[in-house]
């Protein structure tokens with residue numbers, strides 16, 4: 001191509017922005033990158049707001065420091081690339097609790113998303129099924145097999161381990177249920193180990209040994225100043241033209257690339273691109289793909305999503321335990337499924353006046369009636385339930401905020417990874433310059449989405465004829 005490449009990145013979440021940065025770093029100099037974002041702000045599920053004069057995350061809160069396969073996570077590598085490594089902070093209080101039987105018990109150590117590697121260590125919270133995790137003489141999972149997390153763990157360790165440990169942990173991340181979620185997509189390291197190991201506790205230990213953590217090394221990090229600083233820095237480093245309020249509504253293949261229909265129906269803008277990264281949730285991605293490749297659209301669009309609301313309260317000098325927060329098993333019958341004590345967990349947010357920021361998330365997949373409550377009722381319910389779990393009468397909030405995330409958390413059914421791989425193979429064969437990225441494909445979490453966007457960028461570079469640097 002004699003003129004500069006023109007690459008369109010559709011979706012200004014972290015996956016799209018990571019793709020844009022990688023394109024800037026690896027595509028030939030002069031490549032024109034445009035990010036199209038339908039809302040008025042970049043970041044997608046990353047959104048730092050403000051409550052009671054304090055910056056606070058209204059979406060994702062932190063990122064994993066390490067990759068499940070070992071080494072630093074893709075989020076940390078990107079942050080380093082953007083010159084923000086000095087802003088990484090870690091929880092000062094890392095211990096979380098489980099709200100079980102009307103009280104708070106520390107989340108036991110040595111588990112992988114709640115699945116124990118040592119049964120004795122979880123005894124305070126759940127009673128594993130006696131002697132069920134026997135060596136049956138073969139690996140737990142076949143080479144291409146996937147199962148729901150709950151199916152595997154119930155069979156090996158019994159219901160209590162699922163209901164009181166694994167389900168609340170998965171609920172905290174996916175707002176979903178262990179009995180529905182794919183092991184391969186939600187716990188890839190455990191799935192890998194389960195293809196070799198004959199017991200589940202053995203698989204947990206093998207997964208942990210495969211990615212050993214230096215003693216005391218922090219698991220999570222966030223950025224002082226908020227995760228929106230990552231969004232802004234990525235947008236700047238990408239040198240991309242950023243188009244806000246620019247929904248892409250149609251994608252049409254042309255003789256040598258793509259035509260995008262952008263903006264409102266009554267006043268659409270048509271733009272040409274040599275290649276496109278679609279970094280969108282599954283449903284909007286499927287809508288754009290439907291006329292181009294209906295089978296791929298059907299596969300991608302079949303993914304279901306959960307909705308959640310995050311309720312943040314600013315409380316004057318409340319009595320809080322020295323915990324980062326707590327998780328609530330669905331069996332406890334509360335609307336709150338998880339709570340984070342921001343100002344306890346993150347030292348950099350602690351306030352000299354003792355004001356505390358406490359966030360609770362409500363909404364579980366398949367049981368989202370709580371989300372129909374109006375904001376003041378949600379705030380009152382969360383305040384009442386928090387007081388109940390903590391066993392104290394919390395003071396009235398000084399301020400509150402409700403952030404609703406409709407259809408935000410993908411519910412990966414078993415076999416998701418294979419379906420995505422097949423869809424990508426079909427798309428690559430028919431349209432190598434159209435590449436998919438984001439949580440709807442590759443899994444939730446900032447590191448996963450960063451890597452997803454970067455991989456998409458590299459595929460685009462290869463499809464357009466290789467790197468310029």
Ligand SMILES: Cc1cc2nc3c(=O)[nH]c(=O)nc-3n(C[C@H](O)[C@H](O)[C@H](O)COP(=O)(O)OP(=O)(O)OC[C@H]3O[C@@H](n4cnc5c(N)ncnc54)[C@H](O)[C@@H]3O)c2cc1C
Pocket residue numbers: 010011012013014015016036037038039042043044045046058059060061062063064246247248249279280281284308310405408409437438439440443444445446447449
């Ligand atoms: C409440 C909540 C809390 C979370 N907490 C954490 C956490 O603490 N740590 C962590 O690692 N992960 C967390 N996650 C998960 C993580 O935030 C997401 O997996 C990740 O941010 C998804 O990034 P993405 O770029 O794939 O998608 P998104 O962030 O969804 O970005 C997609 C973007 O595409 C835009 N868009 C949609 N349609 C169009 C269109 N037609 N044209 C143009 N633009 C369009 C959207 O407006 C959006 O900005 C959380 C998620 C949620 C919902």
